[in-house]
Amino acid sequence: MTRFTEWSDPFAEHLHQKFKDKKGALLPILHDIQDALGHIPPAAIRHICDSLNLSKAEVDGVISFYHDFKKEHDGRFSIKVCRAEACQSSGSEELISHIQKRLTQDGTDTEFHIEAVYCLGNCALSPSVMMKEKLYGRVTPNRFDHLLTQERTNHA
Ligand code: FES
Incomplete structure (x- = not known):
């Protein structure tokens, strides 16, 4: 399995293939990005908004609600x-x-x-x-x- 260490088109495509037929994909997508990168970068948020047809406020709201998700990498x-x-x-x-x-x-x-x-x-x-x-x-x-x-x- 490919291990992604930064946000990229192949990572976006991997997530698309993995979750394309799943309802309620936002949380699992965020978890996958957080687990792989240690945070959710702005480019990933833009991609999620486009692919799930959600507003930035909706995605930001979920990220700030769950303490699992970080918008900045604390290095750990x-x-x-x-x-x-x-x-x-x-x-x-x-x-x-x-x-x-x-x-x-x-x-x-x-x-x-x-x-x-x-x-x-x-x-x-x-x-x-x-x-x-x-x-x-x-x-x-x-x-x-x-x-x-x-x-x-x-x-x-
Ligand atoms: S994995 Fe289920 S209790 Fe720990």
């Missing part, structure tokens, strides 16, 4: 850790403590931050974590360390 990407029941009972709280410690210790808190979410739809493989559009299940502290190293290598 989210590590979404599920805190819902199935993941909690499989150790997500311990995992969050581990991630916080790890990010602080090695200084990667300038690149990543933890975001608590409530169910990533991957309950059978809890605890679940999502980084940059990719969903991971059965994430132990050791596995997380490995995934973080991999993620940093991919974007170095």
Whole structure:
């Protein structure tokens, strides 16, 4: 799968193909852009307005309503850790403590931050974590360390 790191015509086309027949596509489109780029750039907002026939005020209203969405990149990407029941009972709280410690210790808190979410739809493989559009299940502290190293290598 292509990984998009900036807004571009191919990214716009990818989203068009993915959501062209879906009703209520605004939120999933915004999530995909936010997850891939770490924010929703102005060019993406213009594209969404044109393709979904929405006004800029409507799209801006949704972006500012949900705290998941940012119009400016703060330089960090989210590590979404599920805190819902199935993941909690499989150790997500311990995992969050581990991630916080790890990010602080090695200084990667300038690149990543933890975001608590409530169910990533991957309950059978809890605890679940999502980084940059990719969903991971059965994430132990050791596995997380490995995934973080991999993620940093991919974007170095
Ligand atoms: S409870 Fe964590 S993925 Fe559903």
